[in-house]
Amino acid sequence: xxxxxxxxxxxxxxxxxxxxxxxxxxxxxxxxxxxxxxxxxxxxxxxxxxxxxxxxxxxxxxxxxxxxxxxxxxxxxxxxxxxxxxxxxxxxxxxxxxxxxxxxxxxxxxxxxxxxxxxxxxxxxxxxxxxxxxxxxxxxxxxxxxxxxxxxxxxxxxxxxxxxxxxxxxxxxxxxxxxxxxxxxxxxxxxx
Numbered sequence: 001x002x003x004x005x006x007x008x009x010x011x012x013x014x015x016x017x018x019x020x021x022x023x024x025x026x027x028x029x030x031x032x033x034x035x036x037x038x039x040x041x042x043x044x045x046x047x048x049x050x051x052x053x054x055x056x057x058x059x060x061x062x063x064x065x066x067x068x069x070x071x072x073x074x075x076x077x078x079x080x081x082x083x084x085x086x087x088x089x090x091x092x093x094x095x096x097x098x099x100x101x102x103x104x105x106x107x108x109x110x111x112x113x114x115x116x117x118x119x120x121x122x123x124x125x126x127x128x129x130x131x132x133x134x135x136x137x138x139x140x141x142x143x144x145x146x147x148x149x150x151x152x153x154x155x156x157x158x159x160x161x162x163x164x165x166x167x168x169x170x171x172x173x174x175x176x177x178x179x180x181x182x183x184x185x186x187x188x189x190x191x192x
Contacts, residue, residue: 079105079174081147082186086164086172089151095167101191104173108136108187115140115185116177133192135163143182150186168192 069077080100087097115138137160139153154160163169169190177185 075176078147079176082150082174082176082188083172085147085151086154086188089155090165090167093165095165096170098169098172098190101171101173104171104189104191105175106173108173108175108189109177110175111136111138112175112177112185112187115187116179116183118179135166135169135190137163137188137190139186141184141186143178143184145184154188163190164188166190 083098083100090097137154139150139160141149141153154164169192171191173189173191175187175189179185
């Protein structure tokens, strides 16, 4: 016998997975989903037909784009895709994969935020501490840039490509920030 609360939880989790694009069809790009229920799902009551959560507003497809992923999650996904691409390029030339370092990532994020805030100093400031064991790559890309654009820019610049593919580097930290004009600032800190 099915338990009504467990069934509601499963239905809610399934709806959330579909809304965030975690389903197989959406991952392949074949699912265009317009949700008939409010974006804010504060509880299971919003899954009941005719019941709307207090303060929730239904968004019609023509009124606004469907944004389910919080900006910080999207930022981390972008950064993770950059690291994955760098690691694919490194393995193609026989270099070891880089491990993401939390401290390097924080330092890279701080520098990216400074650049997005309009810091007039060039992005090539030395990485804090032990400059001989670390290196920094800085990119400024247009608003519609993707992680693939980051990799293309790095591979077409000789200095950036050498840093990215240097087999002596073992860890990486990536930070991204968007300025008020929509340009994306990407900072990669490499460490031996």
